Amino acid sequence: MQRSLKKFFPIFVIPTLLAFLISFLVPFVIGLFLSLCDFTSITDARFVGLANYQAAFAQRSGFVQSFGFTALVVIVSIVTVNIFAFAIAWVLTQKLRGTNFFRTVFFMPNLIGGIVLGYTWQVMINAVLVQYQTTIVADWKYGYFGLIMLINWQQVGYMMIIYIAGLQNVPPELIEAAEIDGAGRWTVLRHVTIPMVMPSITICLFLTLSSTFKLFDQNLALTNGAPQGKTEMVALNIVNTMFSRVGEEGVGQAKAVLFVVVVVVIAMVQLRATRSREVEA
Numbered sequence: 001m002q003r004s005l006k007k008f009f010p011i012f013v014i015p016t017l018l019a020f021l022i023s024f025l026v027p028f029v030i031g032l033f034l035s036l037c038d039f040t041s042i043t044d045a046r047f048v049g050l051a052n053y054q055a056a057f058a059q060r061s062g063f064v065q066s067f068g069f070t071a072l073v074v075i076v077s078i079v080t081v082n083i084f085a086f087a088i089a090w091v092l093t094q095k096l097r098g099t100n101f102f103r104t105v106f107f108m109p110n111l112i113g114g115i116v117l118g119y120t121w122q123v124m125i126n127a128v129l130v131q132y133q134t135t136i137v138a139d140w141k142y143g144y145f146g147l148i149m150l151i152n153w154q155q156v157g158y159m160m161i162i163y164i165a166g167l168q169n170v171p172p173e174l175i176e177a178a179e180i181d182g183a184g185r186w187t188v189l190r191h192v193t194i195p196m197v198m199p200s201i202t203i204c205l206f207l208t209l210s211s212t213f214k215l216f217d218q219n220l221a222l223t224n225g226a227p228q229g230k231t232e233m234v235a236l237n238i239v240n241t242m243f244s245r246v247g248e249e250g251v252g253q254a255k256a257v258l259f260v261v262v263v264v265v266i267a268m269v270q271l272r273a274t275r276s277r278e279v280e281a
Contacts, residue, residue, distance in 0.1 A: 028260075035254040052254035062229050063255050066237035072144065073233065074212045077151045081208050082201070085156045089163035090189070103164070107157035114154075118221020121150045136223060143223040143231035150218055155211065159204045166200030167193065195277075202274040209270055213263045234259050
């Protein structure tokens with residue numbers, strides 16, 4: 001059996017490896033090189049060293065401000081999305097009628113495209129704010145809370161499905177044993193259920209972190225960075241630099257490289273931290 005697996009191993013690995021090289025590794029290496037160049041296309045790249053990275057941190061670039069705004073959105077979204085998703089999943093795994101219907105209803109927003117969601121929420125929020133003679137782009141706080149609500153509405157249903165799968169895998173014997181020992185519902189939830197669903201928590205935290213950091217189309221449709229770029233997230237800032245500012249393609253590429261590095265490092269730290277909790281569980 002082992003010999004057969006070793007014999008056919010390259011047949012299954014090589015296509016995936018080639019796809020990884022062509023779609024990720026090679027473009028990343030080229031992008032890393034271009035971040036050190038002044039260019040308008042790959043063929044006319046001129047090496048300029050770290051000048052693009054210095055320009056990326058300049059105040060007029062707006063990169064640092066957009067990163068700070070993105071961090072605020074990510075921190076609040078991670079907490080709210082996962083709390084709501086876990087709470088809904090916990091309720092829907094109880095012996096209640098109509099749970100399948102509610103699972104479908106909560107999951108459906110995840111199927112809607114980001115652009116559609118952004119414009120839909122823009123119309124709904126403006127319909128409320130117009131009663132106070134203002135709009136979502138009049139103050140960055142409106143755009144901020146609008147993004148938080150949009151992200152929660154879109155992502156909670158997806159995370160809920162993952163939490164439901166984790167909750168359903170908790171051995172009933174553990175819960176019964178805890179209840180026999182006199183543990184109440186909240187004690188069981190804290191000391192039995194949550195430790196047992198740590199793998200699901202790890203996955204959901206990672207997905208929420210990565211997807212919120214990379215948020216682009218919802219941000220574009222909801223506020224497009226208004227007012228004055230104060231609600232511009234990093235992905236939108238990179239795209240605007242790359243395609244809307246003539247002669248700054250290299251700066252945009254440098255921002256993209258920095259963005260990838262920061263997100264990968266944060267994601268790895270998060271995975272390491274939550275997986276260590278899985279071992280303890």
